[in-house]
Amino acid sequence: MPNERPSTLRKFPEVHQPTMLTPLLDPVLTHFIENRAAQLLELLAQYGSPLNLVWPHAFKTNVTALQAVLNQYNVKHSIFYGAKANKSQCLLDAAAQLGIGIDVSSVHELDAARRAGMPGAHLCATGPAKTTAFHRALVEAGSLICVDSPEEFAHLNRLVRSLPAPVRTRVLLRYRPRSCPTSRFGMGTNELLECLQQLSQERENFHLEGFHFHLGGYGYESRAQAFREVTAFVEAAREMNLAPTMIDIGGGLPIRYVESQAYDSFLQNENKPSHYYNHSVPDSYYPYGGYLTASQWLALFLEADYSPGQSIANYLHSSNITLSLEPGRSLVDQAAISVFRVTRTKKLADNKTVIFVEGSSFSACETWFSSEYLVDPILISHASSPPTPTQAYIAGHSCLDDDVITYRLINFATLPQAGDLLIYANTAGYQMDLLENQFHRHPLPRRLMATCCSQDHFVFSPDC
Ligand SMILES: Cc1ncc(COP(=O)(O)O)c(C=O)c1O
Structure with missing residues (x-):
């Protein structure tokens, strides 16, 4: 139910920027994400997950x-x-x-x-x-x-x-x-x-x-x-x-999408089969950290x-x-972010963790092209207990085995919980809505146009 407010919300949300493939962000978006996590949660509660916020x-x-x-x-x-x-x-x-x-x-x-x-x-x-x-x-x-x-x-x-x-x-x-x-x-x-x-x-x-x-x-x-x-x-x-x-x-x-040196270092040192749940490094990627x-x-x-x-x-x-x-x-570039709400996390037989999100990889679609979006998501977390650093891959909510947003095992500062948010930055270019559909009759993700009225005041209206 798009309007369901997760009962697991416990305290003011915390923003966890990833430390490896950290997305480059427009300063207006950085300010919004860092200071308006509560507004973001409200928007997801109102419009459902995933939600695309578009920044003209x-x-x-x-x-x-x-x-x-x-x-x-x-x-x-x-x-x-x-x-x-x-x-x-x-x-x-x-x-x-x-x-x-x-x-x-x-x-x-x-x-x-x-x-x-x-x-x-x-x-x-x-x-x-x-x-x-x-x-x-x-x-x-x-x-x-x-x-x-x-x-x-x-x-x-x-x-x-x-x-x-x-x-x-x-x-x-x-x-x-x-x-x-x-x-x-x-x-x-x-x-x-x-x-x-x-x-x-x-x-x-x-x-x-x-x-x-x-x-x-x-x-x-x-x-x-x-x-x-x-x-x-x-x-x-x-x-x-x-x-x-x-x-x-x-x-x-x-x-x-990410700093060039960090990207090169990732490709050289981190991009190994053991860092993918399916043990398979894709053959090619968009040059996310181009010079x-x-x-x-x-x-x-x-x-x-x-x-x-x-x-x-x-x-x-x-x-x-x-x-x-x-x-x-x-x-x-920088004209949209896509926000997914976490449904649950699950320990698998091989002791690895999968995070299920509400929404599907049709809204973040690189895995359907046998590739990966080499930009890590930002986590908005409600965890109140001591942080539990975790590696996990991320799957959509559908019954398709291939509905995987990333096979890459992402490092999280703390294990995401139901109701937490994952923000994918910079999704406007062919990511957010190229393949979107209504599989399982899940409504098409909503798009909201963001207007920045002042540094601290953001208004969102349906994009139509
Ligand atoms: C004819 C033509 N022009 C422009 C574009 C836009 O390319 P890009 O989004 O890489 O700038 C495409 C993309 O497929 C195209 O086919």
Whole structure:
């Protein structure tokens, strides 16, 4: 029952920060967690567990930081927030208030962005499998469409020709960088040139704005290489009297979740099979303790060589090209925490301890990708007896064996009790609501928008 108030609450709660993979926290959130644990308990009692608290101020800070770098290098730019990273409406509202664009991947994300007040012309649509309804909505809204293939172009062309009134549709062509030759996304040289030829014959129906690519991984070097490759098509298009003005380098700007040195030391010294309940160290993780912030990454990208003696920033100036970015994860850095209430702890046959939480690993989902969230939870504890340091892994409340939030054995300063809270920091980027569902008919976790009215006054309202 979401509104049940645990009877085990005994005294004023204590906040236990983890000592190993300690989450980096925005100062506003640190203040809230350190001083408002009782308010947090009230919120869980009212809205149920898990509960996602969303902090739009962090989104604004992240956008401003990237804009500062782009302005420092004096490059023409546009930022499209990759709305797939998180389902919160208040983050779309924040994007609209800041006047940036939104990268939408479905007609539903488009509708949500429009509800936030985002002008259609500020939307950009990526994704290879857009439906007719999505294409139509994009064309009608005057949005930018990333064409993924000649097949998609043919589909779009038929749709545009079938419209009662002519609309000049704005397109980017998605390039498949040489580093990912077998990717199903984007086009190789021949297909791109084929699309350019067609666009040169369809000027009344289409306006080619430029080129797009998006790469997996988080390196700026791979983007710089893809950028150098894609500029050949800018030249080819200009020779066909098309007028591209944009190169869109997608997302993949990094977040730092924990201190880099602590992270390296963890990977080197602590990350052993014996530290996992299932005795299995995952093959890969997000680089949780990376050495670059998103702003540093962007500066390095702009300074990377375009050609000997000429940086990418120089190329953008001299070629009159706008640099577009579609950051998802990095714009929601620090923009949410996910709070789980502990249901019970249990000693297992092998003498290890499992902590059950109310909620499931669908709301903190790395284990479903055969990986782990290498950020330790903060414990809000009511324990009144002397602390009992414990190692435990954490499981969701469902009957699925794989419903495990972390197989990693986490060190707790004291054994969590029923009614205690575990706070996962920095969950806005693909963690909190990517896989969420109503398994066991448990209601979808609620999202509350946090407003910081003064240093000590936080107001939470439903995010809708
Ligand atoms: C085309 C495209 N753009 C942008 C993004 C956002 O990437 P990130 O959240 O890593 O910044 C993605 C993520 O999958 C994507 O597919």
